[in-house]
Amino acid sequence: MSAELFVDVTPKELTIALLENKRLVELRKELSNVQFAVGDIYLGRVKKIMPGLNAAFIDVGYEKDAFLHYLDLGPQVRSLQKYVTMIASGKKGVPALHKLKPESDINKNGTISEVLSVGQEVLVQIAKEPISTKGPRLTSEISIAGRNLILIPFSDKVSISQKIVQNEERNRLKRLLLSIKPKGYGVIVRTVAEGKRVAELDKELRTLVKRWEESVVNLKDTKAPGLIMGEIGRTTAFLRDLFNPSFQSIYVNDDKVFKEMKDYVGLIAPGREKIVKLFEGSSPMFDQFGIEKQIKASLGRTVSFKSGAYLIIEHTEALHAIDVNSGNRSKSSSSQENNALDVNLAATEEIARQLRLRDMGGIIVIDFIDMQDLDHRQKVYERMKEVMANDRTKHNILPLSKFGLMQITRQRVRPEMHIDTEEKCPSCLGTGTVSPSILLTDKIENAIRLVKQEQKVRKMTLWVHPYVYAFIKQGFPSLALKWKWEFGFGLRIVSSASLSFLEFKIETDNKEKRLSN
Structure with missing residues (x-):
């Protein structure tokens, strides 16, 4: 598989498109001045305590108060609050975490009012961006993501990605991280760390610790609500989570972003900086590489995928519904059951692509073409799990019901991608009247x-x-x-x-x- 990344930068908007084998599989559109992105760390102030929800609403500077549930506080929230108070007071400078005496963990079955009170300042991190009418979703279990590792202050645990399956490698990584990590910090080892040497992991770990220590100094001069540490650039963060040896080219049409991405690729994959290329064509980049055409063809209500078969995708407030249709596709030599299986198996690939492309989250219900054979239903279920394996977003897939319905839950951390693929009438532009x-x-x-x-x-x-x-x-x-x-x-x-x-x-x-x- 070959992958290509395209970064289109305009004064108002940043658009990132990922192509795998020349097919568009991921698309991100963000305003250049976007705030409250996942990973940003804020000093917030408690506005309301909601005992019935066992949660609190926190003012982080957004027009709507952000939501913090008790289960998202993290077991070491008292240690975090103690640390924030010590730094904000400014009496002893910035204390090292390994010298801080940890407080006891909070009760898993406790209540929010036992930990927080109205008016209290609290250090929080954006876990979900503002979606629809809701404010950001927060967590107090701070984490700082790197290429191979995720640093978790106020924890001493080392966790290994479940996608690293070999026990020998898991044990090696755990021993290695336990030997090099500073006291007072926990670490999650990401999948891409598999096979990495100790020197590379140690260097990244030191960088993450330094980033945390330099950021918390801002607590001294920040009044709630205020930003303490922003996530790294959107393009760099996308590359950090996505980059792999299959990347053949990265095209950027902006000098500044080009230099940032080239430097970052040189950091995470020395010797491969040449794959980052500055696009200087006279026509728009997405037009020249056929991406605009793929966007129009892939993000409408109806999506064709194989020999006349198509999907109909509907979005509601509660869930997303996908209907699989065979269209005018037919095989005279094949039975109806086998034809249904063939279409359904092909549909799984397009559905997996659509979930990534539109960044659909929440509950997704798929109405496959009816199949009577239980083995055929199992094949569709197994195929769906297989094609969804490359989806980095957390998800859960249930087997087909007797009605031919499959349910998928997929984590949603940012607003879903909506692009209007229908154009206005070129003559009247929707007004019903035509100018000369x-x-x-x-x-x-x-x-x-x-x-x-x-x-x-x-x-x-x-x-x-x-x-x-x-x-x-x-x-x-x-x-x-x-x-x-x-x-x-x-x-x-x-x-x-x-x-x-x-x-x-x-x-x-x-x-x-x-x-x-």
């Missing part, structure tokens, strides 16, 4: 003139549909050339298939105007 299309070029020209006068810029980029691009480029002198003579050769014209027919967009260094006829 002959006036489109005049409207573009007036918009360019207005932007130039308002912002006093010398450089700007005009994005238009490929058909419009061909029209304004035809002839000599072309309309595009006339505009450049009038407005200056800092005007760059680019075609983009992501725009509807009569829509255009003007970008300057710091602003964007999206317009249509």
Whole structure:
């Protein structure tokens, strides 16, 4: 399997696309100014105690108070609170964890009011990003993720990833980490650490400890609510969790992000920095590599996958429903039962891809084509487990019921990916009325003139549909050339298939105007 990563950076948005064997399998879209990402550590203040929920609402600076359940406090929360108080007081500097006398663990069956009180400051970490109308979900069991290890302050346990199956390797890693980790810190060994040498793991462990110690110093000067430590860059974090030897190319269209990713690849995979490439094409990167087309084809309500078979994907507040249909697919030489099995087995691969691509979480119910043979149902269940093995997100799969339904639960830590794949009518753009299309070029020209006068810029980029691009480029002198003579050769014209027919967009260094006829 070969993997390629594409990072599209714009002033407002960051988009990351992962292709495996040229097929889009993961897509992330995030605003450049996004806050409250998973992994961020905040000093919050308790706003409300909810005994009925055995939870508290914490003010971390988000418009909605964040949610902290008693079970997410962590057994050593009292030690954490003691440490925070000592640093905030500033009397003894930043104490080393190995010198801190740990407090007793909290009772597993205790209540939130025994640990927290209204107005109290508490150190918390974002476990789930804000989703829909809900604020962030928090935990007080702080963890700092690295490439091979996850550092857990106020713990002394060493845990090994369950995906490392060989007992000899598990025992080696556990002995190794117990011998090098500082007192007062726990460690989770990630799957990619399998076979790694002690020098590499020791170096990463020291780096994580240093990052923690440098961050908690901020407690002295931070008033709740305030950020204590932010997660590393979005692209770097994605690469940290995902990078493996199958990566062939990483394309980035931004100088700064290109340098960050090249340096990070050099750190985690010395000698492979050359796979990070700066994209400098004249057309949009996602258009040139066919990613935009895959997005439109893969994220609609109906998704085709094999010989006319297709999925229908519906989203509700409580769950996601996926219906498997054979469509006009038929095999005269095959029985209905075997045909159903064939379609269902093919559907498992596309369903697993869709779950990753849309980052669907919560409860997913799949209605497979009915099969009477119990062995066939078992084959579909086993195949689903097999194709979901590459999904890094925690999930649980149940066997098919007698009604042909399969239930999957998948952890949700950020909002689900929603992309509108249906375009507005190119003539009326949803209004029901049509503006004279002959006036489109005049409207573009007036918009360019207005932007130039308002912002006093010398450089700007005009994005238009490929058909419009061909029209304004035809002839000599072309309309595009006339505009450049009038407005200056800092005007760059680019075609983009992501725009509807009569829509255009003007970008300057710091602003964007999206317009249509």
